[in-house]
Amino acid sequence: MNTTQTSPPAQPAAWLAQVRFDNNGLIPAIAQDAESGQVLMVAWMNAEALQETVRTQQAVYFSRSRQKLWHKGEESGHIQQVHDIRLDCDGDVLLLKVTQIGGIACHTGRARCFFRSLDTRTGEPQWVTQDPVLKDPSTIYKTPHG
Secondary structure, eight states: OOOOOOOOOOOOOHHHHTOOOOTTSOEEEEEEETTTOOEEEEEEEOHHHHHHHHHHSBOEEEETTTTEEEETTTTTSOOEEEEEEEEOTTSOOEEEEEEETTSOOSTTSSSOSOOEEEEOSSSSOEEEEOSOOSSOGGGTOSSOOO
16 A cells, blocks of 8 residues: 555645636736836736746746746846736736836836837828937847847
């Protein structure tokens, strides 16, 4: 008779089980300035990134290009302090209300990633840059982003 008992597989915490990750184990996460309400950026999280974000109260995402966790600001110092995490009605999108430390959320050196707007007033529609570069990305990052 075998007296060795095996533990049942670990079940995710109830709150995490309510999050609907896609077939790749990811969920889109929108970072919104907690004070102004401006949307700063959109990134992806897997379960580990979400749990680490909850644990540290700093945004941790999953880099699809590098296939690893990405602690926002790990290279630039522009971390996101998380104040609130919201889950949408379908459970498949997260909203993080954050304070963007250093004022730069975008790898282009701008305050937010949504810095272009579509101008449809004349002729062919075109993307127009609306927000200035606050800091040259080459002075922020060791490796190029894009």
